[in-house]
Amino acid sequence: MISHHYRRAIVPIAVLGIAGMVLSGCATSTGGTGDTSGPGDAGEADGIVTIYGTISDTEAELLEESWADWETENDIDIQYEASKEFEAQVSIRAQGGNAPDLAIFPQPGLLADLASRDYIQPAPEGVASNVEEYWSDDWAAYASTGDTLYGAPLMASVKGFVWYSPSQFAEWGVDVPTTWDEMLTLTETIASTTGSAPWCVGFGSDAATGWPGTDWIEDLVLREAGPEVYDQWVSHEIPFTDPAIKSAFDSVGEILLNPEYVNAGFGGVESINTTPFGDPARALGDGTCALHHQASFYDGFIQDPKNGNATVGPDADIWAFVTPSIEAGGNAVTGGGEIVGAFSNDEDTIAVQEYLSSAEWANSRVSLGGVISANNGLDPASASSPILQEAITILQDPSTTFRFDASDLMPGVVGAGAFWTGMVDWINGKSTDEVLSTIDASWPSE
Incomplete structure (x- = not known):
């Protein structure tokens, strides 16, 4: 999710054509002043601020520690609630008058949907000031609808990493492609050498099942068709x-639909949808799986003691x-991130939202590990993990072409709905043409 800076040093990451229908330009509004009307507390501070999001388990513990x-x-008592059905439930709760004070949105498109229906408060002045000081115009645009800033970015990740064991590569005499x-040749070589499927893949994520598959497609659209076509796709031009989109599905299918290539340690192609996305971390650590496609945040899953406590680094158990x-020589990457939006506008909620948009909080959370x-x-030194340092290096490289996760920028009914379920249907055997037609039909009419 991301472009990185340090102490006002602007990094020329290419993030153009940001989301057409969902985000229309950079934020020029200073946001609200804390006195706007809206759902939630509407001005009554009670010393408690509720936050709703998708971050769970160990990551949630680190969030609360931060x-x-x-x-x-x-x-102020910050009460965080994690939900595996966030994408569906946050809208239901908003419509039912039971919204949290703050929500951490993984999809800017979903934030924009709710903002367009006046559920999200415009960002108060303190948050807007922090966004102006600490975040790029591109990131301000991700948190905006039209000219109004509705939230502040939080954490980030670089997507499209392929995780592997350096010692296994050395044993097999293969190199990083x-x-x-x-990479296709590497896959075939490993399959022939070991007699087993090289890739482990998990699309399972409860109500969000299918989202890891969209990351594969986005990587291939950007790499095959280029950034201009990617932007046109995001905006439904x-x-x-x-x-171009069908070609990306065909390329990804060379791996994901090939029973000789997946699903190491879990079954065949059909097991992809039922394998929770975090489970391949264990298969990587114990050597059952040779290759896994997932974002930089997966570092935390791999090193989690519950998954075997493998180490991550160029000369460690697992690298990427x-x-x-x-x-x-190509240098295009996709990424993602979260946006903190407010349903309430009381003094306590505003204070917490402002803190989460500050450099103080960013350094606190990143120093705990697992995120950037x-x-x-x-301070880049706050990121102690080698893979997170590598992610920052990629993002700070002026030649990097960066694009925010496409499904996160699309309208929620598409990016957090039909695209996810379409990936599940595709893995289950539905034809590419039928899947693409169904997803496209879900796009809201203007």
């Missing part, structure tokens, strides 16, 4: 049925390379 000292100092074709481009942030007040 603001614990601030809570004590400011006498530099092109997509080389070209439909899902466009040949970025999904290679079609031609050698695009906050330009972040």
Whole structure:
């Protein structure tokens, strides 16, 4: 999710054509002043601020640890609730008058949907000031609808890493691929050498099942068709049925639909949908799986003691390379991130939202491990993990072409709905043409 800066050093990451229908330009509004009307507390501070999001388990514990000292100092009790059905439930709760004070949105498109229906408060001045100081115009645009800023970015990740064991590569005499074709050759070599499927894949994520598959497609659209076509796809200037999108599905299918290549440690192709996305971390750690496609945040899953406590690094148990481009030397990556939006506008909620948009919070959370942030007040040394440092290096490279996760920018009914279920249907055997037609038909009419 991301472009990185440090102490006002602007990094020229290419993030153009940000989301057409969903996000229309950078934020020029300073947001609200804390006195706007809206759902939730509407001005009554009670010393408690509720936050709703998708971050769970160990990551949720780290999130709560990141603001614990601030809570004590400011006498505000932050109550975080994780939900695996966030994408569906946050809208239901907003419509039913039971919205949290704050929500952490993984999809800017979903935030934009709710903002367009006046459920989300415009960002108060303190948050808007932090966004202006610590975040790029691109990130401000992700948190905006039209010219109004509705939230502040939170954490970030670089997507499209392929995780592997350096010792296994050495044993098999294979190298990290530099092109997509080389990665296909690598896959075939490992399959022939070991007699088993190289890739482990998990699309399972309860109500959000299917989202890891969209990351594969987005990587291939950007690498095969280029950033301009990617932007046109995000804004629906070209439909899902466009040949460029079908080509990306065909390329991904060379791996995911091949029973000789998946699903190491879990079954055949059909097991992809029923394998929770975090479970391949264990298969990587114990050597059952040779290759796994997942974002930089997966570092935390791999090193989690519950998954075997494997180490991550160039010379450690597990390392990663970025999904290679079609031609050698390509430098396009996708990423994602979260946006914190407010349903309430009381003094306590505003204070917490402002803190979460600050450099102070970014350094607190990143220093605990597992994540990075695009906050330009972040000290890179706070990221102690080698893969997170690698992610920052990629993002700070001026030659990097970066694009935000496409499904996260699309309208929620598409990006957090039909695209996810379409990936599940595709794995289950539905034809590519039928899947693409169904997804495209879900796009809201103007």
